[in-house]
Amino acid sequence: MFNYILRRILSLPVVILGVTLLIFLMMQLLSPYQLLASYIRSPEELKNKDPDVLIHTYGLDRPAGERYVKWIQNVIRGDLGWSNSANMPVKEAILARFPATLELALFAVIPVIFGGILLGSFAAMHHNRWGDHLTRIFAIVGWSLPSFVGGLLVLMIFYGVLGWFPPGRLSTWAYQIVTSDQFVNYTGMYTLDAILNGNWAIFWDALRHLIGPTLTLAYLWWAFIMRITRSSMLDTMNKDYVRTGRSKGLPERVVVKKYIRSNALIPVVTVAGLMVLGLLGGVVIVETVFDFKGLGLLTATAAQQLDYAAVLGTTMFYCFLLVIVNLIVDILYAFVDPRVRLE
């Protein structure tokens, strides 16, 4: 187990090198003038200056190898350039937005994974009976409903009609407290910070704002995890070892738990990892509908405004997340499957 994890961690630098090379390669599609944009904070800076001179100053006309090294050095220092669309350094923009995305993802992941697995195994146990059909309809609706429609429905019902779950991340009064000096921002995730500050009013307010987007995301991904769990369970049910379990005289409940579900969960881990990755990369549409300012919204705005620095920066950040999440998935994999652990 230890060896396995160590091997995975040792392979990380190689993966990261590959990823940075790939991004750098894509950057070669941009002209030096476009790249220059990430060094310029305001149009004033360009006044009475020759862009070609600036390009030379920033070394953008140097050979690729040299530029790559310099770029990597900057990235390691956390210098990802200036974002024109956010009007702040890219690094700060990401750090300001990521907690919102992370908070949303964490809230969505738990009901999605547990609910998905429970519903999926329920469907499999009721294969081709009404329980299966009902969950199938539930899944198809969730899966085929575009998230802007789902999001708007949630917003309409729970905000428009019932007034329970408003858009945004906080109410105005709460926002004022959060940005004041009395409130310490430990993580940038308001629910967690509110608990750490012992401020329950803020906690409830943050939670109220989270439920709408969480619900929308959960419904979509629920369907996904559920269908994977279901088909994996159905597959596992016919395995020889399940019959062995029954031949021992074990009660059906134990057979389902120890023989069917524990084996069926192995592929679910992979899918769940992909899902977490998707959620962490920001969910543009849900963030837009609920005015929930996260990473997705940042990237989308940057792309619309041809803010190269921010697009490259978020790409870099996303790749970094990908590597981390993959590592976690690999480790989880080893936990659920001894064949991987002892390979």
Next chain:
Amino acid sequence: MTHVIQVDDLRTYIKTERGVVKAVDGVSFSVDEKEVLGVVGESGCGKSITALSIMQLLPDRFASIESGSINYIPRDGNASIDIARLNPKSREMRSIRGKEISMIFQEPMTSLNPVYTVGEQIIESLLLHEKMNKKEAMMRAVELLKHVGIPDPELRVREYPHQMSGGMRQRVMIAIALSCNPRFLIADEPTTALDVTIQAQILDLMKRLQQEHDMSIMMITHNMGVVGLMCDRVLVMYLGRVVEEAKVREIFKSPLHPYTLGLLNSIPKLNPKERKKDRLIPIAGNVPDPSEIVTGCRFAPRCPRAFDKCQEEPPLIEVETGHKVRCWLHE
């Protein structure tokens, strides 16, 4: 001599898209205490379905016991239990499975749960049927592994199935099956999937264990050689029916049914050297699809000695005490 199991006119049907397959079609037999009964026949003749019917482990969606009885006679002289009437999921059936009747399957590579250690899989039955605590059960598991000839049992008890070879896994399966000292063991082609050399080892082991544990065994195989090595009596099955039944000595000395003759002529040798020299004489043709057969002797399409009368199905006739055959040639 007392019976352990008595099967009467068992019919187990399988519903497929192409219609109902009478996989087991009126099979009767019994197994005595400490007896090894061989069940032979080519693949598709209903051997496994017969075994799974006794265990009530049929794939419940499409296979079910239509009629007949399967009486299990408990050791303490209690009244016999008709397994065919029990609900497969009932407590009563579960208390028979693994405790009174155990089964070993054909595919050692896939018959163990990949995510638990072999030790954990052995103690499951012990915790369930014997009133043992976990520690005692683990110690017993080590003993059992040693008993079935696994070296370094203290270490191997903590291994996962994928760390073991096919032969080792089949030994583990045997250990699981024997863990609660069953009275009756069903072995469904336990060596078919193994290398020839390993096959002989496993058969030796089973023979030894059968004597040590005073078990009755139903030994399913398609190899007459295994029957000669292991069994006291044999049941030859063809397309869901018993076509011949006799003592093993009898079957090798004077086989009666043309199908049995065919099987005897196609014994694969357990010794690989002999195997090369000996040309097998296979039975002509293949086992037909059981959903197609209708009338007459079921073996007639492949029988070298078929004649007019064979358009009618022969009954199972007892030609000598304990020697029965289903063929018009021995009327």
